[in-house]
Amino acid sequence: MSIQSSAPxxxxxxxxxxxxxxxxxxxxxxxxxxxxxxxxxxSEQRLKDALxxxxxGVETADYEVAVVEHTVEALTELFTGAQVVLNTVGPFSQYGxxxxxxxxxxxxHYTDTTGEQDWLITCEEQYGAHFAAAGLLLAPGIAQMYTxxxxxxxxxxEQPGLDTLDxxxxxxxxxxxxxxxTILVNAATSVAHYLEQNSYVPFDPTQGLVPLVVxxxxxxxxxxxxxxxxxxxxxxxxxxxxxxKAQGGVFNAALMNGVPQIVAGALEATKDMDAEQRDEALxxxxxxxxxxxxxxxxxxxxxxxxxxxxxxPLGRAHCVIHGNQNYKQTGLLQAFAxxxxxxxxxxxxxxxxxxxxxxxxxxxxxxxxxxxxxxxVVTRQAG
Numbered sequence: 514m515s516i517q518s519s520a521p522x523x524x525x526x527x528x529x530x531x532x533x534x535x536x537x538x539x540x541x542x543x544x545x546x547x548x549x550x551x552x553x554x555x556s557e558q559r560l561k562d563a564l565x566x567x568x569x570g571v572e573t574a575d576y577e578v579a580v581v582e583h584t585v586e587a588l589t590e591l592f593t594g595a596q597v598v599l600n601t602v603g604p605f606s607q608y609g610x611x612x613x614x615x616x617x618x619x620x621x622h623y624t625d626t627t628g629e630q631d632w633l634i635t636c637e638e639q640y641g642a643h644f645a646a647a648g649l650l651l652a653p654g655i656a657q658m659y660t661x662x663x664x665x666x667x668x669x670x671e672q673p674g675l676d677t678l679d680x681x682x683x684x685x686x687x688x689x690x691x692x693x694x695t696i697l698v699n700a701a702t703s704v705a706h707y708l709e710q711n712s713y714v715p716f717d718p719t720q721g722l723v724p725l726v727v728x729x730x731x732x733x734x735x736x737x738x739x740x741x742x743x744x745x746x747x748x749x750x751x752x753x754x755x756x757x758k759a760q761g762g763v764f765n766a767a768l769m770n771g772v773p774q775i776v777a778g779a780l781e782a783t784k785d786m787d788a789e790q791r792d793e794a795l796x797x798x799x800x801x802x803x804x805x806x807x808x809x810x811x812x813x814x815x816x817x818x819x820x821x822x823x824x825x826p827l828g829r830a831h832c833v834i835h836g837n838q839n840y841k842q843t844g845l846l847q848a849f850a851x852x853x854x855x856x857x858x859x860x861x862x863x864x865x866x867x868x869x870x871x872x873x874x875x876x877x878x879x880x881x882x883x884x885x886x887x888x889x890v891v892t893r894q895a896g
Contacts, residue, residue, distance in 0.1 A: 523594030524549040524577065526851045527621075529612060530601035532556065532563035534806050535626055535656075538844025539599055540564060544574035546852045553579045553591060554602075567809075583608065588615035597851045600625040605653065606632040606703070613640050613651070622649050622854050624867075626656040626843055630741040631703040637746065637864040645863025652859075654743035655850055655867040657842035658682050658761065660876060661834055662819040663744060663866055665889065667873035669823035669830040670753055672893055678754060679822040680744055681725050682761035683734055684839045686807060686815040705741035707758040708749055716741065722769065723760060728820050728833045728890075735769040736760035747866040764816070812837040817886075829894040834877075836886035849879045 526543060530536045531552035543550045554560050560578045564571050581591045583602075588611060592598055598621050600612045605627040613636065616623040623644070627633065636653050644651040654660070662682045669675060706713040716738045724733040739761050748754040762769045817836040823829070836842060846867060853859070859870040867876055880886040 524551050524575070525596045525855055526550040527553055527579075527592055527595050527598045528601070529553045529581075529588075529598060532559040533601055535840055535843055536601040537563055537567045538841055539601065539847045540571070540574070540576065541568045542844045542848030543851065544568065544570060544576075546848055547575075548848070548851060548855065549575040550851075551579050551591070551595065552576055553581050555580065555583070583611055585611045585614045585618070588612060589618040592616060592619035592621050595619070595621050597622045597624070597854050599847045599851060601847075603627060603629070604632075605629050606635065609653075610635075616651075617643055617647065617649070620647065620649065622652075622859075624650070624652045624655050624847060624850050626847065627653045628656065628658055628740060628742060629703070630706060630743065630746060633743055633746040637750075641864030648858070648862050650854065650859045650862055650870055651864045652850065652867060652870050654747075655843075655846050657817060657836070657839035657846070658684070658739075659743040660846050660867040661817065661836060661839075661842060661880070661886065662742075662759065662821065663747065663868045664873045664877050664880075665819045665821040665832040665834050666744065666748070666757075666823065667868050668832045668877075668889055668891060669821050670751075672823070672828060672830045672895065673753075674828045674895075675823040675825040675830060676753060676755045677824045678744070678748060678757040678759075679824075680742070680757065680759035681727070681736065681820045682742070682759065682818075683727060683736075683764055684761075684815070684817045685764045686810065686839070688763075688807075703740065705738040706745055707738070707741060707756075708745035708754070709756050709758075711749060711755050713745065713749075725760060725762075727818060729818070729835065734762060734764065735766060736762045737769070737772060743866070747869065750864075810838040810841055815839065817842065827895070831892045833890045834886050835890075836880065838885060842880060842885045845879060845883055845885060846876060849876070 528539050532554050552560050557580045581587050592615050598616050602608050606629050633653050662680050666678050705716045722735040725736045727734045742759040744759045745757045748757045815838050817839045819834045821832050861869050
């Protein structure tokens with residue numbers, strides 16, 4: 514049942530950015546878990562149209578639409594009385610602080626779908642202790658491109674004595690409008706890091722594309738650091754891990770070959786602009802690259818692959834997870850996070866990854882149960 518209300522009743526979950534591509538998928542899986550939710554955003558009509566047209570079975574969901582300004586005060590009022598906020602509004606380094614501060618003020622758990630490394634570091638350093646003191650979870654980056662790879666890494670780390678992670682993430686399809694804009698903004702405003710001996714080390718910004726061996730195919734694939742990804746931040750807090758580097762890309766070679774030129778051109782064109790001018794220019798560039806919502810994913814076309822090599826002084830492990838529909842994986846992971854938080858406390862409060870908060874085997878089980886990933890392929894060599 515859909516309800517429009519200026520003062521929403523307190524359903525336990527808020528999806529902020531529900532009219533976007535990822536937000537709609539989060540709502541779809543909340544419906545499947547039977548969780549009442551508030552679909553929130555800036556435009557009532559866009560929210561209603563997006564849910565009615567793009568969320569199968571939405572007429573059987575228990576939800577309502579809420580229009581809200583992007584201010585700490587307005588968001589706090591909306592979130593108060595809820596238990597979990599699932600945030601899909603990026604770039605998160607730009608729009609995330611108000612949402613996190615509102616969650617803390619309202620006493621709600623927070624998750625998002627970010628891949629912005631600088632935003633994760635900000636969450637950990639500025640807000641993590643406050644969420645922990647309040648007994649709340651702060652879990653940025655619960656999404657296929659990060660969490661599914663983290664699951665593979667955690668499976669490798671079940672073998673003791675491994676301290677180095679080499680992570681590759683690939684997917685089939687195109688990024689959404691919001692993802693494209695986030696990629697450009699992140700490239701223009703932050704430095705990508707990997708973890709080496711428990712210290713952040715910046716990637717060489719001139720390295721360009723790096724060919725990677727992809728399990729299951731003979732052809733090499735082209736990869737980029739993608740802002741460093743979430744993994745080095747999460748594993749910096751893991752005493753088992755000293756070094757972690759992640760690279761990734763899309764299987765579409767033509768698209769991958771064009772990305773460095775697009776990013777370099779955007780950086781050169783905006784280098785002398787102030788923040789507001791740069792944001793407008795990058796938004797316009799992103800629209801030229803991707804100006805429409807991608808079609809609903811097709812499991813035969815939109816494949817995902819997460820590969821992790823873990824090593825130590827005398828041991829090796831390799832885990833590969835083949836999957837499909839990476840945005841649907843993200844929607845499911847977000848909805849399950851809410852489903853779990855409504856029933857029991859997370860495994861860790863404060864700043865935590867999806868695996869640290871809910872358990873990597875639990876998350877893998879959900880992805881397997883919904884037919885989004887295959888059984889992991891694991892090989893081990895002990896010294």
